[in-house]
Amino acid sequence: MNKICLLFYGSLKAPTGASSVLRNILEGFKESKKYSLDIYCLDSNDFNEEEFQNSSVRKTHLKTTIIQVVHSFLSYSSKYSLLITKFYVWLQYHKNAMQVLKDNIHKIDINSDILFFHDIITPYHLKKTEKKLWDSKKKVLVLHSNGEVFKMLFLYYPKLKSNKKSKSFYEDKIAINTLKDIDKIVLLSEFSKKMFLNIYPYFESKVEVVANGINYIESSEKDLKVDSKFIFTSVGTVGFRKGHDVIIDAVSLIEKDLRDLFTINIIGDGDILDALKRKCIDRDITNIIFFGNRKDVKNFLSESDCFLLASRDEGLPIAIIEAMAMNLPIIGTEVGGVPDLVKNNHNGFLIKPNNKFELKEAIEKMLKMSRVEVEEFGKNSYLSYNSDYKVDNMINKYVKIFDSLE
Secondary structure, X not given: OEEEEEEOOOOOOOOOHHHHHHHHHHHHHHHOOOEEEXXXXXXXXXXXXXXXXXOOOXXXXXXXXXXXXXXXXXXHHXXXXXXXXXXXXXXXXXXXXXXXHHHHHXXXXXXOOEEEEOOOHHHHHHHHHOHHHHXXXXXXXXXXXXXXXXHXXXXXXXXXXXXXXXXXXXXXXXXXXXXXXXXXXXXXXXXXXXXXXXXXXXXXXXXXXXXXXXXXXXXXXXXXXXXXXXXXXXXXXXXXXXXXXXXXXXXXXXXXXXXXXXXXXXXXXXXXXXXXXXXXXXXXOOOEEEEEOOOOHHHHHHOOXXXXXXXXXXXXXXXHHHHHHOOOOEEEEOOOOHHHHOOEOOOEEEEOOOOHHHHHXXXXXXXXXXXXXXXXXXXXXXXXXXXXXXXXXXXXXXXXXXXXXX
């Protein structure tokens, strides 16, 4: 049996789309008779899927609070200082990647035929420190982005992009220097593939598209609601990239009487959560409710009428796929792979990113639809999920990629 070694600088337990994808890949390959898969990340040695699914969100302790305060300070300061930006990025990404490699390098060498990366920082450090191992293995890299390798990083840390030397370090020394040695480069959508090849046309022969897949629930058609309150739900890390501030701006444009007809539940935590809460208070917006990180996201989705994601940037968001599996119509932005998931006027509405006026119009259009029309959009979401975005589809495509490397 061929051995796949999946490497990631993050945590399997993190409430992020990428971590959710990795958990699904890990579970999916348990049934494979041709490939065995081991995963090495920050917490792979003590990860238990059953315990993770049954655990509740941990309560905040003093140590956690201190860490959050430090991160908030560094995040804020990085907007004004390139030195702090470099330190904070090293702390969050490079340090973690080096730690994963340091803790597992012997096992990685022995237990792998193919190295399967889900970030580009980890392979960069592996090539830099273990050249012999690097050269001896086949390598597959999945880019969880819109095709621009470091768009998310530059969006979070604009100082890196505005500084010529730092920008060159990431785009040339890390991206191009790493990608040239990768055997297969996987993008999550056709949009991402097109964007990637616009930047790196010389890697075309290496590029494949594999959509994220989940095993959520089998179709459980929602009963038509009889109450008048319409519920939107948004799930994701509360930060600039996800566009929660645009949601608040859009709602502030809606007449007060119409606001009383709907609620927006925001599930997730992040560095701008408190600022968004204050913004709602300042604008007298009472129908946006922040719930923080939750393990019972399915319960929120089952009570919702529509899923809303106002992202400025995406790869192929798991949160939308989960909502589609729950028979929900979607309001999403034309970024990354979202247009692959959301077909305008079929299972939802697509709007331009960072556009509060289009988002306001989309919310109002959804509110004006009949319950039967909303349900029909939701059924179309489920049909798309069922045909294209299940774990089996994803695993079969990865198997074909691994087969091509033999």
